[in-house]
Amino acid sequence: AESQAEAVLRDRERTLSSDDPRIADAIMVLAAVYLDQDRRRPIEALLHRAIAIREKAKDPNLSSSLLYLARYYTNHKQYDRASNYYEQCLALRKSRLGNTHPLVAQAMEHLASLRNLQGQYCESEQLYREALPLLQAYFGRDHPRVLGSLVLYGDILARTGRASLGAGLIQDSLTRQRQRLPRNHPDIGLSAALLGRIYVMSGDLPIADSLLDEAVSCFEDARRRSGATADAGSGYRPWDPYMISTIANLRLGQKERALERLDQARGRFLQDLLKEGARIGSIAEQEQFTSNE
16 A cells, blocks of 8 residues: 555656645545554655645645644644644634534544543533534434544533533433444443543442443453454554553552543543544545545
């Protein structure tokens, strides 16, 4: 894939003008290959070049390139830089598509997840509150994507002094996930983990232990099904080891250590969510997004 993508870019550079958006298309394909391989260079320069070409051509795919550059900076924990490009993507989509388009809601989700990762819960909460009605109207109330965002929103409520409200929201979403997703789906695991955290904080350790045990089972089952390891395979989740450590510490009575490991798992999840989410549609690819992916 890498050699083919590099060959396509060289061919277009040879046959097209330097500011042709089709060169930016080829750059984005190559950058995506590099990014999936976690190659630090020359991804950044490639993405900046693609953005410059798209800006000059007023190309409708500009927001997609901005999203990928934000994803790159998120992967390398350069959150301030990532924030700048997520904000640009959101502003561009609002200006071109209006405030209620599903691609605008998608951009809000990305920014909300980043703010969540940064611990900026008030801003994250507001972004989720704006995005969720749009996502529910488009995908439906019980779509996995909507339920996942509701769980993250509930977690924010719990972290900002509204534990009962947050727990109720996560519990409702978890119940619907159990009904609609395959047994031991990783989304169920995340919901169980975040709900378990609320019960750890309240001191209700038997319920917390049961929920966190369910979370570990979900993540371990996904890994077994794919035959994945920490270095390869789509079934492996980078927060698995943190979840296993959370359970171990909880059962040893080490509540603070358990919470620390659980929060580390949550942070790794949010990073992974932003990494995976950048692949979803650009403005010119509305049909791809509106296929209820």
